[in-house]
Amino acid sequence: MEQDELGSAEQLLARTAAQLRSAMEGIPAAAAALAPPEDRDGDPALDARAALLDQGCYRLGRLAANLTMAARLQGGSPLYPADRDIVALTEQVCRRCVSLGALLELNVTFRCTLPAHVCAVDRDSYEHLLLQLLSNAFKFTPAGGSVTVELRRASGRVLLSVWDTGSGIPAELLPTLFTHCLRQEGPSALPPHGLGLGLLLCRRIAQAHGGSMVAETRPGEGSTVTLSLPDRQVGRPPEADLPADGAGGFNPTLLGLADALPPAAFLLREEE
Structure with missing residues (x-):
C-alpha cells in the first residue's frame, strides 16, 4: 500500500x-x-x-x-524541557509506586544523595519513561525481590538507573534491546500485553532530550537500565509547561504500570 x-x-x-x-x-x-x-x-x-x-x-x-x-x-514533535528539580520529580513517581510494588511482594526503593538538583527535562515524557522502566522491572522480578531507582550526577550528566533482582536479560538481546520488543520465555513468562513499544519509546525520549539509554544484565541476578541526560538548564521555568493530560483522565501511575500489576491494584482504594 x-x-x-x-x-x-x-x-x-x-x-x-x-x-x-x-x-x-x-x-x-x-x-x-x-x-x-x-x-x-x-x-x-x-x-x-x-x-x-x-x-x-x-x-x-x-x-x-x-x-x-x-x-x-x-x-x-518537540519536547518542552523545563528547568525543574529532577530529584523531587523522580522521588514523587517512585513514592507512588511503593504500595503498588508491595502488591507483587516487591520492595521499591529510591536512592539519591542529592537533596535537590535542577535539570532540563520534559515532565510528561520523563515520567512516561520512568514508569515504563519500573513496569518492566515489576514484570520480570519475582516476588520477594527488589526494584531500586537511583539518581546521580557524573561527568556532566544526570544518570537515572532502574535495577532489579530479576532473572536478567539474555545477553544476546542486549545489542538490540532498545530497537526490538523485549520478550521473556519460559514457565514464568507473563501473558503478552501491548505492542512492545516500551523500550523503543524510552530510547526515543532519551534521544529527544539529547541523552541515551544503556542496559546491563547479570544472568540470574537481575538487570540495570540507565538513562543518561545532559546536566543542563534551558532557562525555561516549570510554570511554562503547557497544560496536558497524557493520562486521559486515568490515574497516571496505575496507567503506566497497568501491564505489570495484579487485579488487586484496581480494587476500590483511596487515591495516593
Missing part, C-alpha cells in the same frame, strides 16, 4: 490512539453506574469483578498513551 493511501506513520499512530480513546470513552462511566463505589465498598465480590474491568480499561488506556507518545516522537 502506498504511503499516500495509508498516511504517514505518525498520522496512523495518532488516529489509532484517538479511535481507541473514543471507543473507551463511555466505559468508565458505565462501569461506575453498574458498580457504584458505595456498592463496591460493601461487597468484596463486586469490587473484585469491577477491578478486573478497571484493569482492562487501564491496559487499553496505556496502549493509547503509548501510541500517542509514539506518534509524537515519530512525527518529530
Whole structure:
C-alpha cells in the first residue's frame, strides 16, 4: 500500500490512539453506574469483578498513551524541557509506586544523595519513561525481590538507573534491546500485553532530550537500565509547561504500570 493511501506513520499512530480513546470513552462511566463505589465498598465480590474491568480499561488506556507518545516522537514533535528539580520529580513517581510494588511482594526503593538538583527535562515524557522502566522491572522480578531507582550526577550528566533482582536479560538481546520488543520465555513468562513499544519509546525520549539509554544484565541476578541526560538548564521555568493530560483522565501511575500489576491494584482504594 502506498504511503499516500495509508498516511504517514505518525498520522496512523495518532488516529489509532484517538479511535481507541473514543471507543473507551463511555466505559468508565458505565462501569461506575453498574458498580457504584458505595456498592463496591460493601461487597468484596463486586469490587473484585469491577477491578478486573478497571484493569482492562487501564491496559487499553496505556496502549493509547503509548501510541500517542509514539506518534509524537515519530512525527518529530518537540519536547518542552523545563528547568525543574529532577530529584523531587523522580522521588514523587517512585513514592507512588511503593504500595503498588508491595502488591507483587516487591520492595521499591529510591536512592539519591542529592537533596535537590535542577535539570532540563520534559515532565510528561520523563515520567512516561520512568514508569515504563519500573513496569518492566515489576514484570520480570519475582516476588520477594527488589526494584531500586537511583539518581546521580557524573561527568556532566544526570544518570537515572532502574535495577532489579530479576532473572536478567539474555545477553544476546542486549545489542538490540532498545530497537526490538523485549520478550521473556519460559514457565514464568507473563501473558503478552501491548505492542512492545516500551523500550523503543524510552530510547526515543532519551534521544529527544539529547541523552541515551544503556542496559546491563547479570544472568540470574537481575538487570540495570540507565538513562543518561545532559546536566543542563534551558532557562525555561516549570510554570511554562503547557497544560496536558497524557493520562486521559486515568490515574497516571496505575496507567503506566497497568501491564505489570495484579487485579488487586484496581480494587476500590483511596487515591495516593
